[in-house]
Amino acid sequence: AQSVSQHNHHVILSEAASLELGCNYSYGGTVNLFWYVQYPGQHLQLLLKYFSGDPLVKGIKGFEAEFIKSKFSFNLRKPSVQWSDTAEYFCAVTRGRGSTLGRLYFGRGTQLTVWP
Amino acid sequence: EAGVVQSPRYKIIEKKQPVAFWCNPISGHNTLYWYLQNLGQGPELLIRYENEEAVDDSQLPKDRFSAERLKGVDSTLKIQPAELGDSAVYLCASSPGIAGGPSYNEQFFGPGTRLTVL
Numbered sequence: 001a002q003s004v005s006q007h008n009h010h011v012i013l014s015e016a017a018s019l020e021l022g023c024n025y026s027y028g029g030t031v032n033l034f035w036y037v038q039y040p041g042q043h044l045q046l047l048l049k050y051f052s053g054d055p056l057v058k059g060i061k062g063f064e065a066e067f068i069k070s071k072f073s074f075n076l077r078k079p080s081v082q083w084s085d086t087a088e089y090f091c092a093v094t095r096g097r098g099s100t101l102g103r104l105y106f107g108r109g110t111q112l113t114v115w116p
Numbered sequence: 117e118a119g120v121v122q123s124p125r126y127k128i129i130e131k132k133q134p135v136a137f138w139c140n141p142i143s144g145h146n147t148l149y150w151y152l153q154n155l156g157q158g159p160e161l162l163i164r165y166e167n168e169e170a171v172d173d174s175q176l177p178k179d180r181f182s183a184e185r186l187k188g189v190d191s192t193l194k195i196q197p198a199e200l201g202d203s204a205v206y207l208c209a210s211s212p213g214i215a216g217g218p219s220y221n222e223q224f225f226g227p228g229t230r231l232t233v234l
Binding site: 042046049090102 | 120
């Protein structure tokens, strides 16, 4: 089945630890890739996106993600997390063409808890 | 710039009752989306509008769900009758341009409506 997989459902880190959240997708062809974040009590907001070009994408708040086409992956990284990064993180994919163009396919999310 | 506005934020109803959700997208955004988010899951698309036309509604359960976007601005999503399994968060999002077009960029989400069906 076509899907977006986030392997970690809950990650717990101490402040200043490094973060990597895994995301794999199973769609062939051209895809656009996104990471969204939902802070407690807030709505979903875009963290970063990849459409084309440099596969290493930098987003807000020091986050970055690397698109590895051969591995169908788009992992999110941050070298040093802060308590304020506590949130739920969603990986999402849109397909480059076809009847579902523009439809975001989401992973089930990873809850990140950062201890001060 | 005002974000996507949704109302109500919370709704509690008994099963078999009707319910409606309202969404006002960001001004100038042509494309509007309704997503369903079950507990512990990522959002799933119900319907996508480009202006007033529903261009992707294949995942909308049409026996009980309906949606409209009159005049290509605000949108309403309705459930009639509601079932216990409809308890979830209903998200509205909008984006500038149309998917695949030159100004298509990202989807901006509203705060959602949390529906509880008793």
